[in-house]
Amino acid sequence: MPQDALEYKDRDKLKKLMYAVGKDGKYTGVGSAGWEAENIATQQAWDVIEEELAETAQKVKRGEVSPVAYFMLKKLMDVTILARYVGKWQWQVKRHFKPSVFYKLNDTTLEKYAAVFGITKTELINFGKEKPL
């Protein structure tokens, strides 16, 4: 049973139970701190998110996408999931990625996004702005 602990986002705090064959040929449940292959995959999944988050933050600053795209990634969501949370169609959410559309949204819609992202409306619209509105 591999015991490759990964000290990342508390992964090493949980020992999972796995079934393995003992010396007597019998299966038993054994605690495992982790396994190298799994750790590489877990770490990669998070690295991808961090990379995309940093890229998207830059895009928001350059005015290429709206803060909705950034906070969606931060909450580990995709368009399908976010659309369900805010009660919109996917094409509407995609439209709200456009800064030209986003900054004209009404307060109700902005409040909805902010609530889903767990931030205030002001934090949402000011994200990536050098001079806050």
Added chain:
Amino acid sequence: MNNINFQHHQHAHCESGVTANLLQHEGIHITEPLAFGIGAGIFFAHLPFVKVNGTPGTTFRTWPGAIFKRVTQRLGVKIHAEKFSTPDKAMKALDEALSAGKPVGMLSSVYYLPYLPEAFRFHFNAHNLVSYGKENDEYLISDPVMEEATRIAYGDLAQARFAKGTPEPKGFMYYITQVPKDVDFAKAIQQGIKQTTFFMLSPPLPWFGNNAIPLLAKKIKIYPQKLTSRKAAIYLGNIIRMQEEIGTGGAGFRYLYAAFLQEAGSMMKRDDLMEKSKQLTKIGDEWRNFAYLAARQMKDRKSDLVSFDELSEVLIQIGQKEKTFFKSLEQLKW
């Protein structure tokens, strides 16, 4: 509210774990491997067109909810299961069931379970757990992946039960209402195995069952032509994560099913089942080897330590071996 005297046991997989814990509470002696096998939990599917966070879907087990349903049906256990339109109604129904002394199984999203390590907390909406009581505004939780029982705040549990996305739990909860005096494990084991071989061998579609293994092999072979090296690494990473979904030992539930066959064999005094268990353990080792090679390829994208051709070839071999294996399982005499 009187709390229920519930024994928490850690298990490898959430649904077979919850099923075993709930049945044990009712006095039925069932282990997790038995629940997994009777519930025909093992499976394979690869759906290139169903993208989850932009990555094609791969699974090594049956769809959520199936194990509990099948096991209770096969053992003649009566259950109550319900979905809800609002979190308020769902939480009220939970409180009522707990007051009536029933430990309650629920579907939840791991994203909203603060007691889990953050590393696991993606929007995965088909996680099973049990609540067996309430103290102040906290629910007592037996989550099979955890070593110990834990607790969760009302608000977090309500959010977890009403997570959005695919699938949506909609507050789904279930509990046992009646258990028979005697349970016929032999018959249930036989039914479980028959269903497993049927699902593995019969689907005429390329995406489900054994057919999907060579399909995935074919796809992996063309990753270098079709995808950027970054994307190819993400796709491989996702397969590994599905293969090691919480606690399967990296073999995509094959060890868990082999443990079932062994237990069934010793229960029914059948050497043929014991032999099948050994064979599947070997196939499980090959799945593990595949995950290991895939991880090496992912980690060092530029080097050609392990080529995509090689990964594809390993999978084709596994697919053929599993086909032979499940065919021989299908031909067992009962």
